[in-house]
Amino acid sequence: MLCSYSKILLLCVLLTNTIILAQGEANIWYFGENAGLDFNSGSPVALLDGQLDTFEGCATISNPEGSLLFYTDGITVWDKTHVVMPNGTGLSGNSSSTQSAIVVPRPDFPDIYYIFAVDAQAGSNGLTYSEVDLSLNGGNGAVTAIKNVPLATPTTEKITAIEQANGIDFWVVGHRWDSNEFITFEVTAAGVNTTPIVSATGQVHTGDNDGAIGYMKISPNGEKLALAKTYENSFVELFDFDTVTGIISNPIFITGIFQTELEGPYGIEFSPNSNLLYISDVNAFANTIVHQLDITFNNATDIINSDSILYNGQNFIAAIQLAPDGKIYLANAYLPFLDVIESPNEIGAAAGYSNQAIDLNGRFSVFGLPPFIQSFFNFDFTAENLCAGNETEFTLETNEDIISVLWVFGDGSTSTDQNPTHTYAAAGTYTVTVTVNTQNNTRTISDEITIFDTPVANKISDYFLCDDSSNDMMEEFDLNTKIPEVLGNQSAALYEVAFYENLSDAENDINRLSLLYTNTINNQEIFARIFTIENNDCNAITSFLLIVTDPPIANEVSDFIVCDDSSGDMIEQFDLNNKIPEVLGGQSPTLYEVAFYENLSDAEIDINRLPLLYTNITNNQEIFARIYTIDDADCFEITSFLLSVIEPPIANNVADVELCNDNEPINLEQFNDDVLGQQSSAEHTITFHISQEDADNDTGALPLIYQPISNPEQIFVRIERVTDSFCYATTSFFITLGEEVEAFEPEALTLCDDATLDEIEVFDLSLQNEMIINGQTGTYTITYYTSQIDATSGSNPISNQYTNTSNPQTIFARIGDSNNPFCFATTSFQLIVEDCEFFIPQGFSPNNDGLNDVFEISGLNKFEGYELQIYNRYGQLIYNGTNEQGFWNGIPNYGLWNRDNLVPVGTYYYVLFLNNPEVTESHTGNVYVNY
Template identity: 25%
Template sequence: MKKQLLLVFFIISSISLYCQKEANFWYFGKNAGLDFNSGAPISLQDGLLSTDEGCSSISDENGNLLFYSDGIKVWTKNHELMKYSDGSLANNLEGNPSSSQSGLIVPNPEDKNIYYIFTVGTDFIPFNATYPSNPGFNFYTINISKGNGGEIIAGPVNLSDGRDFQWSEKVTAVQGSNCTEIWILSIVQNTFYAYKIDKNGVDANNPVTSFSSYSLIDKRGYLKVSPDGTKVALADFTNDGRGRLVLYDFDNTTGKVASNRLVLTNGPVDGSPYGVEFSQQSRKLYTSLYHESSGSFRIFQYDLLDANILQTKTQIHQEPGYRGALQLAPNGKIYASIPDKSYLGIIENPEEDASNVIFTSNAVDLGGATSSQGLPPFIQSFFAPVKLVNLSNNEVLNNNNQVFCIGNSYTIEPEKNNPSDTYTWLKDGVKVANTRSLTIDNTNFGSGLYEIKIESATECKKTYTGQVQIYFEPKPTINKIDTYIQCDFDSNPLDGFTSFNLELLEPLLVNDFTDISIAFFEISDVNYSTPLNKNNYVNSVATNHSITVKVTNNTTQCYKTEIVDLQVNPTGLTSYTDEYICELDQNASNPNAKFSIGTGDSFFDFSLKTQQIISNSGGVLSEATHDFEYYRTANDASLQINQILPPYEDDLFTNNSDVYVRISNKGVTSCEAVGNFKIFVEEIPVPQGNLNDIILCVDNPRLNPQPHTVPLNADTGNPNDTYKWYLNGNLLSGETAAIHTANTGGEYKVEAYRKYPNISEDCMGYNTFFVKESNQALIINVQSVDDQDNPDGNKIQILIEGIGDYEYALNSTNLSDFVKDEENLSYTFTDIPPGLNAISIRDRNGCGIVTSNKISTVYFQRHFTPNGDGHFDTWKVLGVDNDYYDVVKVQIFNRFGKLINEITDKNHSGWNGVYNGTILPSNDYWYNAELIDSNGKIRKKTGHFSLLRK
């Protein structure tokens, strides 16, 4: 809860003022205004100023509005047009509503009634306007004690050095090296002009000129000096993106701009820069850019403290919009204007690194008014606070809200030191001291807003202020702990030096680790500059030694210290009995694994070792009084790191691994004894196996009992190993040999067991054999089909039985002639030639070939052409010239039924178309055929055929 309250407090206190109040009133844009007197800006609706870009306003040192201007007109605090001394209205100054910094108001350093308005014009003349075309760089003198809110008593005075038309739209101002001088700075092309302002006014005749190797491409964009007066940044805005952001060094004593310019943006890639602003502490630089191709408004940050400023360029914001200004405010925030918005954006914490910067886009509601491109610039020195420092470390306190620690005393004072000045300290608005230094703690003043007011005794008679919010926070709590006793079991166990793991003490020293850090130091390190190696600290003094622990709250940085005592006990290593374990099976977690694979490592149940050590201690040790910790190395045991913890299945050991045991008194950081032993990992046996099918050829039909067998050899090579055999998951009783004779198919698993003398249970490995039964085919049926009209249509279909994998061949037993079909137990051959045919069936598993009986196929010719070409020159019955048929009788008739030929010899060459020496003509002829096979089966056939003469 305290941290939450602290965070809220920081946010609230971040609005506290750090500067004079001359910049507390802003008028800008289209009748927009802001009042910063309460810290956070309050929207105003009383302003009469309406401008596209340039504007300026000024208040007195108490934050009361004096007057404001757009560089053309001047309005008093009563929102009336100011007049010249001759009574004419101040509505024709040499500024321009389209000039980036049309007007800038600067007070005389010593005369509180005299102010100056510096104007810069532009080439652009609005429609129907009477403004001159770039009248250059001019100034006017105003006396606020005259008239009703001030009069312009002199001007314009031209400072353009004869270069009116070339002059830029840029002007800025900063205090000189003391409060009696102010520098007004502007630029034309590649030349800076700095004019000194002192009690005598503007030294218009003696400008300090500085030449730059960078020459302006355009006139537009802002010019700013850093609040500390050391840097100058200009934005050279161009429509085509060629413009650049350029940074220079500045000497606020001489008014010289150094020639060491640094170009910070990259043309169209980044966008064209327009607005420029420094953070209050002059540590960060910001620029706003218009990126034409994306139509977006962008903001970049640069770190001016970095050795390579350009490398720190970081984009912190982008949104749709045109070019707009950036302006530092009295509250230390930077405000951003984008044209035609009803709000302003805010860089909430400009001093932070880019990664931590917070930009709020619509942060300030303008109450119905709208923004334009410009915001009112001021003398940048208005925003340079009096720096308050902590004398103990010279840290500047203004940069952040400060957290001090309860119980400590702090002395703070301003950097500004003039013995003749008057110093007044206030805490929460109440005066507490009139000294330059102020010593505070949580009891005398405590938390609050501390402010110093310094009344300058010099001729400028100014009042300077500086503020810092201080909040006192408690230090962390540290528990007092017992001496940390460590066993000395390194390479020299008697020298009194050993390694300590100080991290083990942290949970004893601190109850709540939230947002704290813990470090250890030698007692002699009073500045806490060299933290000790917490996880491997070797005591610097033998045997008994003390160190300092420092516990720091990371948010508040408050810390507390305590002394920690260390003690080294000389100790030798005790040797314990070595342990032997079987290696693990890599496939143990796979229920479908068919064989084991030794991993070469295994785990050990150290709870068994603890019981063994206790049993052998003679009652000295017990788990109730002692802690037993196991480690892989002596160094780990000493530092108590990488402890072996249950479940022990997570810690695997290879053969001949060392283990160290540390025995400590329970509940305290002490070491009573240390010892070690080895773990030996024994190999599991590796039986042979075969995951490919081993074929067992059986009879077809299968005999019972089945007489055929195949040997399964699982021999591990170790004659002392024993075996168990399983068939399809069932133990084969009595089968314990390395070789098993299998007489049936199935999955055979073999387990091999090996006994080791130091392991109570045998180590086991396993493997698998697959036995597959097969046999020759048994022919069930053969069916032949004659196609009497087409010999190519003849076919034979065979049907078999068996458990093999079969393939088929016609009239061959050559392996290359066998073919396989989708149907394993049947096959159909087509295009069977006439005559006798046989089918052979082969078991692809190697159990043999069987061949069918001869099958007769005959064909009665449909025609013949007796022309001597060797093709169908005669007519006959094909396929009968073999032993299958005993009798063949064929009679041939003409169409009138006259017998013209008869064939009774099965080997007859056939009828040649001649009858009684006469060549018969082409015609259809008829036949009667009778075939008798060797079994006496008669086949009769009647039909006709054609004799064709060609």
């Protein structure tokens, strides 16, 4: 019996390299204030349907498949439907007894179970048993007439059970009060043997009846028994247990490590591998300490010295119970949580204690958890070396004699070996199932194992450091810097790296080196081991050298001079790559690198490195170059040089050249003065090229006496400084060649003076074009001028319809190649105005052939009012015209003749009236019309 105190919870971590498995009989738990857990999914899930409300003791039993059969607090029994069984009340246990009940099946009778119950605080009911028959009550079970059968009294509140060595029968163990006697009862197919095997060993349990409180457990392998005595004179005892005889022997008394305030040890449990013992150590002030003891030692001193405290806090941690998932759960009194130990086979903190880890979904834990036959947790297997590509070793752990076994590894492979090895090709989670046939039954268990990738030990570059002034070739190396190389693309969250002086140490993971390590010899080989964080056995090894080198030499560097661009700001981009060979000298670029800086301070501490394409800030700016060992940037020397920008020459424009082709070469040197302008010819070199690329690269310079090869042809000019040939400028011009032309002199152009008699007339100058061309082939442009100067320069041309300004007047003509107007020639001719007599032709032929198509009388310019009349041979007037028409085209415009057609061929008569006061007579005659 325990008093009500505070609350606590715990979480645990499952051991990666060992997988623990169990049968389904322990998969359902009911305890505390209507609390429950279901382990059938592999993880505990809170149950809310439990009817049990108990202060301490309780018991639950399920079938091998994990389905609930019934549960009890030692007084009342509920069936799998949570209804009280017929005859299921009034059992002689006590809900305030530490282990008020435990359920044990009757061998060979699958429907018969025995509830062993103990009274509280050495009460008079002592140890009894009752029988449950599941075939009754429609298969839901009932308590039979075999009820509250006394076995011993008075007893402590302790009871535990284990399978016998024969794998069929069971031992049920209690402890007398005021005695040191254990009483072991045998359960066989015949039922319960009420005559106990008595083992008088260890301490006498006596004193105040509260001293009867505390748990007792047998180890899962059946080899050990441990108990906790609470309250006055509290202690823990550890014994050997014989599963063949049921005899308990060889006590080890454990004390001196528990709290002295009232209670002391209460809950107790073994690890799944039976090597560790867990104890909850409580006091009246609700302070609990959870101890872990290593019981592989066979004496009290070493066991006590192995004590690891996993929890020390203000929650009241009471019962401790191993579960089917291989974890240990702890009752956290009056809290809706349980604590958990995730990896109970691990020593110390690696066991993974977690407070308030399992949520009971509002139901409360008190002090007790249901105990089970400890053999339920002994049929298991371990899997070790969980690395892909390596042999994983499986070990079956059971005390039973095995007839046959079948392993299914989850990747399609099987084995019938009892303890097989299997190689997984790939990492992943696999469900492993083992079916075991013994003399008495067949058991199948399965669970998931995780196979981890075996890491790759990537090749590591040798580690170089610069020797210091001691010149002893010994330096401190930061091995941290090599970890990323070993990892490569592998995650540092999954893998770790350690370093060793030799291969043996690396293989056995001993004598790890400090990450700040001083070599013992130069060119020393160091071994790196990369391993999976969750599984150190998955590893790979590589090596590298620790090399101490002499410092590099920073050779003298010439100043870096470039030519300013057109901006004139003396700011330019420098390709510092060009200076690296000078800094290196003959030193290998595979061992040393060069970086550049704006000031000495930056170079010394290697900050603010300049880009290799760098734009200067000021002219003649000093730049610092640091040469350093590639594998050790602290091994360096520094030099400097200037960045200088000089003004470029000016490539002045050269006017395009237009020449008439006379097949003579051109002297390109004649253009030098144009290119130079005011610049000194002694300080500059000028070359001529046929392309911009040649001019930029200073290749393919043309001879100075040059015969053009195309028309037109672009010539590219490069002007560069004599002292700095890289500083240059370019320009270009065209040479165009045209065909020579000749201007032939035409005859004078003559017109008759008009009526004004002012000797001024309008001349059509284009009439001279044909005579000027005189049969030359080509396309020509002819323009006219009033002076030779204008004709030569092509300035001030006059209109082809030109009115003379003097009589006679000289006109100048310019004939030019239309495609190359710079090829031209000039000539001249006279414009003459004469006082002309008029002329009357004697016939015409209006047939539109361009010759004599009209009857036109010349010389009438000065007779502005003349009138011309035409008559047919009948004396009929058929045409009447004036100087407005100026001619007769052979079509009548008067009389009855057809006015739309030409007159017939024949002779017609004309009368010309001049209508001039000075000339009064008329002129008559005939004109012949012929087509």
